[in-house]
Amino acid sequence: MVIPSTSHKEEVMKLIAKKEQIERSINDCGQILLANKNVGMTESLLDSEGFPRDDIDVYAVRQARHQIICLQNDLKSTMKEIEDGLVNVHTEARTNHATTTKMANMEISPDITPEGPSRRIENTCETPILVVTSVMPLSPAEKCGIRKDDEILEFGSINHNNFKELKQISELVMHRQNQQIALKIKRQGRNHDITLVPEVWSGKGFLGCNIIIPNSTR
Template sequence: MVIPETSHKEEVMKLIAKKEQIERSINDFGQILAANKNVGMNESLLDAEGFPRADIDVYAVRQARHEIICLQNDLKATMGEIEKGLINVHAEARTNHATTTTKMANMEISPDTTPEELPSHRIETTVHTTPILVVTMVAPSSPAEDCGIRKDDEIVEFGSINHANFRELKQVSELVMHRQNQPITLKMKRQGRNLEITLIPKAWSGRGLLGCNIVIPNSQ
């Protein structure tokens, strides 16, 4: 979205920069999880006898998980502030009869586009509600189960992929391969409730990097 030249523009740009920094920090802490046997956000840190696992840095993993949860909350709050800021920007532009009009940027985002690669002067504010994928199976102890994905979940956004730019399942596969061992934000619907989770694709004892089967709605 092009932001008009108003007194609120600088504030909005600072918020966008803050958003991008938060996303980079989430990725950094995700690397700590990846470096410790690819543990996810929910995998047990205790061994079979109930003691802290000796094969990973339990303290570092716990700290990274805590930071990721806090950062995800900060990201959600920052996105809300950005939306409010854009409303103020546009309202002031109309009041001052600004010559610059606002419009949504018709920017096509490829499946492997990362937040750092997005132009800093643009931000996607469209709220997508149409499911693009449905989960038909989740394997036990898989990355998908670890992050909280369940059978029959409807995925509305898979990272940068949403109803506006989704074309085929190959896009999801390419994104997952590109973001291996890195967090991907998923927005989903489950029994009428909206959910947002963080999925970290990684190698595990089963096939693939997710451990779940997803299909395009109405193609099951």
């Protein structure tokens, strides 16, 4: 059995812990927005006469919004570091495996080269995990550009490689309330990147759309 470098693994684990801390901080800031009539990140803080609204804590909301923006940038940077770290771990594992195989005088399969799994993953991720059957007006889903019949290829970190059940989506949405989630969708044969922000709105749930698992994914 090949054991990746402990230093690489430890570094990735530290980055994951950092990511989780950032997500908790973003969620804390999101709670401030929720407590102030769920103003979100873009709703105006001025009244109809151009004065600061008196029904919310304008200062607290501005501070929370600023912190969320900064934290989201930190989160994006940390996610990239985690991705690079995982590449280092798996690359080392493949290299060690290839060396071991050569020493045993066995033919090395092309699948262990860096190009092999990358191509398979890319192609596999073209398989939709969800299909949108309806989108409610004025919902978070409609605001971000999701449409009926869109095929969802990636929902945050969830794709065809790790998707098993709708519960994964629900848990991610609950965990990332008032936070950005990157989606990759296919519409009329073309791929699109969409940023969704689950949030409380006038309708049910945090998305305002109905999604099902396509038969090909079951």
